[in-house]
Amino acid sequence: MGGLWAGCSGRTFPFETPAGLAGTVIGLIACCVQGALHCSGAACAALAGFCCLPGIDSISVHHMKNLRLLSVLLLLLTASCNSGTPGGSGAAGGAATVSADDPAAVAALEQAGFSLKKDAAGNVAEVSVSADQDVATALQRLAGLHSVTVLRLGGPGLKDEAMQPLAALTSLKRLDLTDASSLGDGTLQVVSGLPNLEALILRRSGFTDDGLKHVRGLKKLRAIDLRNTNATDAGIAHLEGMQSLVDVQLEKSKATDACLKSLAKLPLKSLNLNYNTEISDAAMPVITGIASLEQLQMEATRLTDVGLQDIGKLKNLKRFGCRLADVTGVGVAKLAECRELTRLELRETSLDDDGLKALKSLKKLAFLDISECRLVTADGIPELAALTGLTYLELREIKKVRDESFAALATLVNLTELNLEATRITSESVPVLLKLQKLERLHLAGTQLDDAGLVQLGQLATLKYLDISNLGATDETIAKLRAARPGLELKVN
Numbered sequence: 001m002g003g004l005w006a007g008c009s010g011r012t013f014p015f016e017t018p019a020g021l022a023g024t025v026i027g028l029i030a031c032c033v034q035g036a037l038h039c040s041g042a043a044c045a046a047l048a049g050f051c052c053l054p055g056i057d058s059i060s061v062h063h064m065k066n067l068r069l070l071s072v073l074l075l076l077l078t079a080s081c082n083s084g085t086p087g088g089s090g091a092a093g094g095a096a097t098v099s100a101d102d103p104a105a106v107a108a109l110e111q112a113g114f115s116l117k118k119d120a121a122g123n124v125a126e127v128s129v130s131a132d133q134d135v136a137t138a139l140q141r142l143a144g145l146h147s148v149t150v151l152r153l154g155g156p157g158l159k160d161e162a163m164q165p166l167a168a169l170t171s172l173k174r175l176d177l178t179d180a181s182s183l184g185d186g187t188l189q190v191v192s193g194l195p196n197l198e199a200l201i202l203r204r205s206g207f208t209d210d211g212l213k214h215v216r217g218l219k220k221l222r223a224i225d226l227r228n229t230n231a232t233d234a235g236i237a238h239l240e241g242m243q244s245l246v247d248v249q250l251e252k253s254k255a256t257d258a259c260l261k262s263l264a265k266l267p268l269k270s271l272n273l274n275y276n277t278e279i280s281d282a283a284m285p286v287i288t289g290i291a292s293l294e295q296l297q298m299e300a301t302r303l304t305d306v307g308l309q310d311i312g313k314l315k316n317l318k319r320f321g322c323r324l325a326d327v328t329g330v331g332v333a334k335l336a337e338c339r340e341l342t343r344l345e346l347r348e349t350s351l352d353d354d355g356l357k358a359l360k361s362l363k364k365l366a367f368l369d370i371s372e373c374r375l376v377t378a379d380g381i382p383e384l385a386a387l388t389g390l391t392y393l394e395l396r397e398i399k400k401v402r403d404e405s406f407a408a409l410a411t412l413v414n415l416t417e418l419n420l421e422a423t424r425i426t427s428e429s430v431p432v433l434l435k436l437q438k439l440e441r442l443h444l445a446g447t448q449l450d451d452a453g454l455v456q457l458g459q460l461a462t463l464k465y466l467d468i469s470n471l472g473a474t475d476e477t478i479a480k481l482r483a484a485r486p487g488l489e490l491k492v493n
Helices: 018-033 041-048 061-084 103-111 136-144 164-168 185-191 210-217 233-239 257-263 281-287 329-335 353-361 381-386 403-411 427-434 451-459 475-484
Strands: 115-118 124-130 150-154 174-176 199-201 223-225 247-249 270-272 295-297 319-321 343-345 367-369 392-394 417-419 441-443 465-467 489-491
Touching (some): 103 115, 103 136, 136 164, 164 185, 210 233, 233 257, 257 281, 329 353, 427 451, 451 475
Parallel strands (some): 150 174, 174 199, 223 247, 247 270, 295 319, 319 343, 417 441, 441 465, 465 489
Antiparallel strands (some): 115 124
């Protein structure tokens, strides 16, 4: 039997004596406990043939009780082999076998207009539909799909009472109900029973604050998206204590400063409070206490320099945005204490030249948007030259960006996208642009480049997109650009 046992090589199992039988039982149990028994067909056959081994017929009646005990053990081991092999009810290694999808269910869903995406095994992994008409009958067919991990449902043809079939999707990890405005609390009650759900998107759906109590049962939920909903502080309070949550999206909800108390002890990495005008500096002491935060979005809130005084406590912060906020260089200097920042969105803020100077300390910054920051002057623009790690820079509608100030930015050789729309640069800045040889997307609409300057941009070897709207480029210039860069996406009007 030696070749049929893993981890038992060198062992012998004598059967002629009581001690031998006892040793055999102990040895078999040890092999099973250690996971050493290879449940192959050959091993099962060898075990089943135990009673035919030499010397077994010489065992006295005195030893029969021991033999019966061993026989029972062998039967149990044989049953274990049958359940652990690919031909049994389980897959090798203990993984559960996934049943194949019902072909009739797949056909019915496709006929009803559902989009299905299959995995490598040929089973449906993703299902999506935007239903204008009632699809209750088709939804019942979801029970015939056994590997669905992503489900997207939207449109007015969906009703709470038709959502019970979702309960069968026990493998579901992501449920997107964006624009399912007719779905509400009844659907959330069904969803609460999905044991493996990790992401729940409820954007523009019809639930109430009370309905959000059902999400508390989702023990693996990592992300919840409540953007563009009527969720108030009362509904958000149901998220309190959900220690699996790392991403909460509240953009354009009804959240106020008070809701942050419910989120204060969550291990959040991402928090989106954009366009909640009742969020103010008063929320910041709680927010800066969430040390795990890596992304914080506060566009169009009532954030000011006062609220940013302790932002430096967020040592892991990588992305921050506060578009339309009244944040000046004083606040930006505090932001610069977050040395892990890679993405910063300050569009339409009160950013000034002092703020640009403060940004120089952010050595990891790769994405910077300071469009429409009208307090920035020509003296401040050259400060950006120190940010040599930038891959994205947006200077749109900063009128003080002229040839003289832009010249200093020739150091930004890692840029892949640059937006200079409605700035005052002319063709004199083309030599600077040509030094940015990694550019893939360049926005020059509304600048003052002429045809002679535009033609030279064909020398940008990696350029894929070029916006020259409202520059009056001639057909000849456009033709030369297309000839120089075949496949270039060119926006002219």
